[in-house]
Amino acid sequence: MAGPGNVELTSFRRTFTLLILLVVLPSAGLSGFGIVAIVNERAAVEKRLEGVWAGRLASAQAELLGAFGDATVTSKDPTLTLEYDGTPLTDVGFNIRGDDVESNDPRIATAVKSIAPELAALPSRPLIFSVTSPQGTFLLAAVRDGDRIVGAQLSATAVTQLVARVGEHATPPGEEARFVLLPVKREAPPEGVVARLMSGVTEVKEAALGPPELSSTLLPVPLQDFRLVVQATGEDPVAAASTRNRVVYSVLLGLFYVTLALGVIYTGRTLYREAQLSRLKTDFVSLVSHELRTPLTSIRMFIEMLALGRVKDQQEMQTVLDLLSKETARLSGMIESVLDWSRIESGKKQYRKERMPAQTLVDAAVAAFQAQRINAPANLTVTIPQPLGDVEIDRDALSGALLNLLQNAYKYSKEDDNRIELRALVDGDFVVLEVEDHGVGIPRAEQKRIFDRFYRVDTLLSRATEGSGLGLSIAQRIVQAHDGWISVDSAPGEGSTFRIHLPVAT
Structure with missing residues (x-):
């Protein structure tokens, strides 16, 4: 059979376990709700910014396509040379005559050869188009010149400068952003679970290390292999827009957990002290019972001696009376201590x-x-x-x-x-x-x-x-x-x- 101490200890453990459960579960739910709220808030901010920049992207795209359309041919010999607003746009050239493709860059030659049949119907005005091959994604320009087709790859530097120029026109003052032209990834999904996981990790790493994208749009045919992207150049505007709410929530959550921890510690200590106090009260009752029993037993024994007439002379009588007085004083002192403590605890002590x-x-x-x-x-x-x-x-x-x-x-x-x-x-x-x-x-x-x-x-x-x-x-x-x-x-x-x-x- 369990003693009072074991029962009190078991009750204390059950109470403390229940307290932890009632505290931990709601706090875990609150944390989950907060994380979901932060994620949803970021998603909402991203969507709002994407909507704002979508219109600016459309304007920049129209201006970029207009610039490509307004490019002029300054030379077709030996390869195509295009200029826009006095700036050369082309770089490495190529020639197509029949089934033969000539270029100083083998990658360009291979990429152009894969679409040579489609270029057979090329008009006499220059056409800027994109092509994707195993060797990469290229932005090319070509025009028919008699029985041959002359063309060239657009210079990456020139295109970057042109895109930056049209981006400046579409970006309001004070906004920290830039426009870039990026190839569209059309890689086949990797086979196998491990390969897919590694591919996903790589994409996440690239997105985390690179500048955040505010919005993007695919260019129309024949430039479908590229997309026009607007990137943040300064502080992440999504993070900046949602920082205040995140900070407020984080501070409130931190205060909640600090208060929660202090509450748990205080409650635990209080429960522990109460359990100890209950045990000490039990020990105290046992102790006082023991201490009271001793003088009471002595007093009863001396009274029985007197009642039975076992005390014969005056000296023995005086000894018994002295012992009775001593035990009575001892008993009175113990009772007075308990009463004093009761008066002090109740605030009645004057x-x-x-x-x-x-x-x-x-x-x-x-x-x-x-x-x-x-x-x-x-x-x-x-x-x-x-x-x-x-x-x-x-x-x-x-x-x-x-x-x-x-x-x-x-x-x-x-x-x-x-x-x-x-x-x-x-x-x-x-x-x-x-x-x-x-x-x-x-x-x-x-x-x-x-x-x-x-x-x-x-x-x-x-x-x-x-x-x-x-x-x-x-x-x-x-x-x-x-x-x-x-x-x-x-x-x-x-x-x-x-x-x-x-x-x-x-």
Whole structure:
């Protein structure tokens, strides 16, 4: 059968797992929605820009085709020479006579030979056309000259300059874009899954490394192997147009995740502390039950002795009465500790503060401690090297807090070294009361938790020390109510030093 601790731990794990699920799933959905929104927004911006540039492309295309149509023939010997607006357009030439094709560039010769039959009906005016062959894509010009056809490849430099010129006419001032003429890729799709994947990766890489395309259009026949493209030359306008919304969303998403992480951490820590607190409460009930049972058993036993007449003489009678008084006081002290803690927790604890010498507080605590140790004197040394001044305190409450430190020092002292030192001194604007013992000490990891409610360094019911374990918690809350604090220095096997810091009355 699972114990209370295991049940609480299981409940904590279930609660925390449910919390993570309820947080992670919506956050994942929100992230997915945000990514889709960003992608859709970019697509919408791209479509809008493409629509804007489509009209400009149509205007540039018309001007480019008009320029090709207005090109003039300046020479047909030995090959064709074309000019537009005084600028030569042609480069490497070729001649076709019958089935023979002559050119200084074998690639041009091969490409022209593949379409030679179609050029048989070429008119006497120059025609600019495109051709694609395994050797590449070419922009050519040709014209009939008697029984032969003369032609030439258009110069890449001249065409680039011409396209740039018509692009400037179509581009509004301030827009960072350029117009280029690019060949249309007509490659057969690669065979095999790996080849297709590699081809796709190459295309994506080229698109990512190259300037972004704002819009493009295929040129009409006979220039169908080329497309007119407008490219961004500065900042990506698509990214610029959608940056604001992306930044806003990213900031909001970042804040959401930071808040979410802090919430999860805080909730997790709270759940963990509550689980620990529940366990400590259970331990506390067991502890108090054990501690109460001992004096109650003793009291019942002594009462039975008196009732049965087993006490014969006056000396035995006095001994039994002293023991009854001791156990009753012990029982009353434990109940009073629990009631004090209840009053402090509920905020019903009332303090009657009065201005008095700090020496009065020390004397009251020492007197109460020595009265408890009549039959077992403690090796207590009190050192007050200088006048302490006045403090504004509830003497009964604070003397109880100091008494608790003295009692703890006595309980946890070593059998062979039960020295206890109480020192009082002034440190700036504070009166410091130090209680030092030479007992077992407190591990560093436990020092921050010894003031927690229901917490004890040693929770074993078989330990030799007595008490409810609320003493330090009560003492700390009392000192804090007087605008002070308690600090501790300790090491295992070297004893402990507790210090109460109280402000000097002004």
